[in-house]
Amino acid sequence: MHYNIYVSDPQSHLINITYTIPEIDADVIEIQLPAWRPGRYEIQNFAKNIQFIEAISATDQNLPIHKVTKDRWQVATAGEKEVRIRYTFYAAIQNAGSSYVDEELWYLNFINFCMYTEGRIGEAYTIQLELPEGYQIACGLPAVGNVLKAKDFYQLVDSPLLASESLQKCDYQVRGVKFSIWMHGNLQPNWWRIERDFRRFSREQIATMGEFPEKDYHFLNLILPTAFYHGVEHHNSTMIVLGPDDEGEGLYSDLLGVSSHELFHAWNIIRIRPAELLPYDFTKENYFRTCFVAEGCTTYYGDLFLKRADVFTEENYIKELQVYMKRHFESSSHATQSLADSSFDLWLDGYEKGIPNRKVSVYHKGALVALILDLYLRKKTNHTQSLDTVMQLLWARFGKPFVGYSLQDYIDIVEEVAGESLEWYWNDCIFTSTPLEARLNEALAFVGLQMSTFSNGNIQLNVMDNFKAKLQRDKWLETVQVLTAEEKEEEEE
Structure with a gap:
């Protein structure tokens, strides 16, 4: 052809x-x-x-x-x-x-x-x-x-x-993978800073998952003069559109957040793919109920990797968590639809505001239920098992051999990692519209955080001054990567 x-x-x-x-x-x-x-x-x-x-x-x-x-x-x-x-x-x-x-x-x-x-x-x-x-x-x-x-x-x-003719480019290598960052737009990138931060979160993701699915990867960035925030994952690249081009630190924070999110998709959805999407049928809707895994877990990990890689401070990360909470609780805390049903209904109106109190966001609520699961597994096993373990098993059993997983496959792996039935989790977080506040604060208490809601609808995430909880928070947010001598030298430079 x-x-x-x-x-x-x-x-x-x-x-x-x-x-x-x-x-x-x-x-x-x-x-x-x-x-x-x-x-x-x-x-x-x-x-x-x-x-x-x-x-x-x-x-x-x-x-x-x-x-x-x-x-x-x-x-x-x-x-x-x-x-x-x-x-x-x-x-x-x-x-x-x-x-x-x-x-x-x-x-x-x-x-x-x-x-x-x-x-x-x-x-x-x-x-x-x-x-x-x-x-x-x-x-x-x-x-x-x-x-x-x-x-x-x-x-x-x-x-x-x-x-x-006016594309700008920066290359870097991590664990044998060549990464290229491309920019088009009216801006003067600080390539030293960009390369340092991208190298760090790329390395952290690869260290967590054990290997990278491709030999090379391209971040394609179109920077507009108007306000914009959109990224799409692809098999060895991501297309990102951001703006405005004069926003400074805000634009850079957006670039880091969306880039880390999209890179994790190289595992989660590009290769760890729901069975209903393998192969893609481009002629019609491909309904699936696990977009809370594909997008929710990826949204959760996007910012978490930035903290683990020391690109974000703890304060930066907690601020981003509060954003997910505000977006969920201020817009859809009383929604009648479950997270699984909202995954299915993406094909109907998932990217529009929709009617009041019907659907939830697979991104925002999906990220919050991923956090609940991660902290539950960590608390139960003293951090020896976590959502990391779940994603690693999904990669080994479904992503690397590139065979589609079902909703039941995901349930089975989570419960295998937990060592018990998690009926409470599936019922309260995935398959019903049960409000999340209680489950979320129960999980957050383990790491010394608490979400407060106010009568005017505002949401605030508070850090509790508790030494024991601070130790647990540090374990949750600690880096996974072990630097080689060459990588240590790169960091020093």
């Missing part, structure tokens, strides 16, 4: 695409544009941005093409062994899952506009980019010049791309 992509008029925001389908042996073929994208579990109707489409033969003869669904086309091949689909796609949105082109930047999420031929989704792809002279490419796909290679459609559409 081959794609040729060019932009004839950057001001129009239109991408010109030719999709070449070789070795055809059927009178009729069907081509499918994805209806959704990994990392965002809602139907997105990318086909609405296709302005024009046609099918032509190898001799430039038009072939019959017509829609059979909102994002699927049927082509009569007339006996041709090769067919080209030519179309234009409107790319004028800048978020972490969109595409955008202008005179200065190509930002491409291939899942927005690349199609696959029914029955051939597993074939390799070549992508030829007709880029302006002097453009650099930032992408997780292997490239030779302006030609990218993908082993199959799944890899292609899980590899976003930035291309521009």
